[in-house]
Amino acid sequence: HKELLREFSGKPSMTLCGEKKDVFANIGNAADAEKARSDDAEGIGLFRTEFLYMDRDSAPGEEEQLEAYRKAADIFAPAPVIIRTLDVGGDKNIPYMHMGKEDNPFMGFRAVRYCLENQSLFKTQIRALLRANTQGNIRIMLPMVTNLCEIRDVRDMINKCCEELKAEGKEFNSNVCLGIMIETPAAAVTADILAGEADFFSIGTNDLTGYMMSADRGNAKVSYLYKAYQPAVLRMIKFICESAHKAGIPVGMCGEAAADTILTPCLIAFGLDEFSVDSGKVLETRKNISMWSFNEAVEVSEKAMALHTAEETEQYLNSVKR
Ligand code: PEP
Ligand code: MG
Numbered sequence: 080h081k082e083l084l085r086e087f088s089g090k091p092s093m094t095l096c097g098e099k100k101d102v103f104a105n106i107g108n109a110a111d112a113e114k115a116r117s118d119d120a121e122g123i124g125l126f127r128t129e130f131l132y133m134d135r136d137s138a139p140g141e142e143e144q145l146e147a148y149r150k151a152a153d154i155f156a157p158a159p160v161i162i163r164t165l166d167v168g169g170d171k172n173i174p175y176m177h178m179g180k181e182d183n184p185f186m187g188f189r190a191v192r193y194c195l196e197n198q199s200l201f202k203t204q205i206r207a208l209l210r211a212n213t214q215g216n217i218r219i220m221l222p223m224v225t226n227l228c229e230i231r232d233v234r235d236m237i238n239k240c241c242e243e244l245k246a247e248g249k250e251f252n253s254n255v256c257l258g259i260m261i262e263t264p265a266a267a268v269t270a271d272i273l274a275g276e277a278d279f280f281s282i283g284t285n286d287l288t289g290y291m292m293s294a295d296r297g298n299a300k301v302s303y304l305y306k307a308y309q310p311a312v313l314r315m316i317k318f319i320c321e322s323a324h325k326a327g328i329p330v331g332m333c334g335e336a337a338a339d340t341i342l343t344p345c346l347i348a349f350g351l352d353e354f355s356v357d358s359g360k361v362l363e364t365r366k367n368i369s370m371w372s373f374n375e376a377v378e379v380s381e382k383a384m385a386l387h388t389a390e391e392t393e394q395y396l397n398s399v400k401r
Contacts, residue, residue, distance in 0.1 A: 084362040088119050092354075092365045094347055096372035101353040102365050103161070105333055109150040112160075115358040119365075122158035124281060124355020125220070125333035126151060128204070129166050132173050138200055144207035148217065156214040161281065161331075161355075163260065164204055164233075166190045166222035176200075185289075190223035195232050205240045212252040220258045220281060225265040230276050233257065262286035262334070267315040274326035281355065282319055284334025288312050307336040308389040308396065313345065317384070320349035331355055341396035343367040348380030370401040 092102040103124030104115035112123060131139050131147055152160045167173050168189020181187040194201040208219055221233055234257060241253040261267050262283030284307050289296060291311050294304035323330035331353030336342055338356040356364050379399050386392045
């Protein structure tokens with residue numbers, strides 16, 4: 080298997096008809112970035128920064144974060160390194176943040192909501208990101224966005240941080256893209272609105288599938304519903320891709336569905352620009368992409384989208400798998 084994949088190493092990711100795609104990696108710390116590079120990722124599509132905050136007694140300071148972000152950025156420059164701001168809450172509890180017990184943490188005070196209320200914590204991260212962006216390849220990505228005001232509030236915060244850094248005479252690069260995860264139904268359904276003010280999208284199918292289907296993957300009684308092949312989820316993915324392109328912004332996917340072999344033709348047909356996967360799956364994803372021309376992918380996707388159940392869709396996609 081490994082031998083077979085070697086021929087895809089060091090090559091650009093292309094569909095069968097020569098359309099360029101990006102195959103990026105998901106990482107949790109700067110050391111992972113080195114592995115991702117050696118696994119032949121073309122960039123980083125998701126740096127989950129919450130790991131920098133976990134398993135310790137207090138939040139990492141600006142200098143410590145600066146070092147981690149700069150290291151990842153340097154390894155991949157000039158290719159993009161998409162760094163997601165702190166995604167705390169839900170299943171990711173960080174004791175020193177005193178988030179309080181909630182009846183429904185997945186619908187609670189978390190991620191970008193928490194960061195916008197805890198300005199000094201958030202500013203430390205944003206300042207570190209702006210300072211680490213000396214090569215201009217860092218992109219900031221917000222988790223759990225549900226509406227436009229969150230993007231605007233973060234832009235204001237970025238501008239404020241730039242002013243502060245300038246006044247302090249610190250070196251930084253204010254020219255940074257601000258993108259969002261599309262992982263809530265609210266963001267998915269309003270993707271056309273959000274695309275007007277986000278610089279890029281990345282579809283988080285792990286959360287999006289759960290929220291769309293109102294089904295917890297970890298709950299064995301309902302996990303059968305948790306499938307990206309559900310018409311509800313596939314329609315959303317298609318709409319998100321179309322909305323991004325109508326607004327002229329790129330769209331990636333960093334949820335596990337990006338590496339799902341049987342979904343590849345649908346994702347190509349929808350026009351997904353970037354596939355961000357565990358670094359061990361980079362070559363396999365590149366190979367899957369190389370098997371489909373756009374026209375063949377559209378043919379498969381149209382048939383798949385006309386089916387009415389996840390079971391039929393999965394069975395059909397398996398039957399045409401390459
Ligand atoms: C997702 O929700 O698809 C995602 C990539 O974010 P995480 O898995 O970190 O929640
Ligand atoms: Mg998520």
